[in-house]
Amino acid sequence: MLAEMYIKYAELQEWKTRIVDDNPRSRMIEVKGQYAFGYLKKESGVHRLVRISPFSPKKLRHTAFALVEVVPDLPPVEESKVVIPEGDLKFEFSRAGGPGGQNVNKVETAVRIVHIPTGIAVSSRVERSQQQNREYALRLLKAKIVQLMEKHHIEELSNIRIKVKPEWGNQIRSYVLNPYQLVKDHRTEVETSQVNKVLEGDLSMFIEAEIESADI
Numbered sequence: 001m002l003a004e005m006y007i008k009y010a011e012l013q014e015w016k017t018r019i020v021d022d023n024p025r026s027r028m029i030e031v032k033g034q035y036a037f038g039y040l041k042k043e044s045g046v047h048r049l050v051r052i053s054p055f056s057p058k059k060l061r062h063t064a065f066a067l068v069e070v071v072p073d074l075p076p077v078e079e080s081k082v083v084i085p086e087g088d089l090k091f092e093f094s095r096a097g098g099p100g101g102q103n104v105n106k107v108e109t110a111v112r113i114v115h116i117p118t119g120i121a122v123s124s125r126v127e128r129s130q131q132q133n134r135e136y137a138l139r140l141l142k143a144k145i146v147q148l149m150e151k152h153h154i155e156e157l158s159n160i161r162i163k164v165k166p167e168w169g170n171q172i173r174s175y176v177l178n179p180y181q182l183v184k185d186h187r188t189e190v191e192t193s194q195v196n197k198v199l200e201g202d203l204s205m206f207i208e209a210e211i212e213s214a215d216i
Contacts, residue, residue, distance in 0.1 A: 001175075001199060002047060002066050003027045008201025010036070020126045020136070028123070028140075030073075037072045042210040044070045045172035052178050061178050065171065071143045082142040082157065090114040091134070096125040113137045117161050120144050173206065175199070188213055 015033025053062040093108040110125035111133040122140045124133040184191035188209040
């Protein structure tokens with residue numbers, strides 16, 4: 001639901017999107033457009049959904065959590081500065097998904113890379129060849145590592161030995177569909193009862209409020 005919401009928000013901004021990894025438990029979307037990272041970076045964090053689960057035969061109300069990460073696309077010059085020893089990387093290959101039938105990829109083109117010192121894992125299955133997916137995943141991994149180094153004030157890659165864990169702290173936003181309808185951002189206190197409108201990509205009130213609060 002969050003993935004669809006962000007894709008629709010990007011469409012409203014006239015940005016280009018593509019799904020890099022369609023794993024239902026860890027979907028990855030590439031967004032390209034003017035100021036895309038600046039607008040979306042504060043969406044990083046835990047999002048909470050409360051609704052009647054469509055998978056519950058008893059129609060019980062369920063609460064679900066999702067972790068959103070927003071990573072910049074590093075310029076080639078910055079990317080070239082990050083040299084990761086091969087021994088710190090674990091590569092996994094699998095068949096990329098497809099629409100079914102004869103179109104399903106029969107070659108192991110999908111690539112997953114794990115950075116052993118930190119546990120950071122990235123994957124790509126959108127490109128046509130294994131080499132292209134490898135290059136894309138490696139570029140994404142470098143961007144995540146740069147973010148981690150900046151966060152922990154680490155200057156040398158050789159000093160990065162932090163085991164990364166998802167930050168399941170307090171949620172930044174709640175989407176409540178039952179017993180009442182409300183979307184509330186817990187950082188800015190901005191809220192609306194028009195849940196369906198928000199899930200259709202109307203995130204402007206939340207994103208703009210967060211940008212304004214950061215500028216104060």
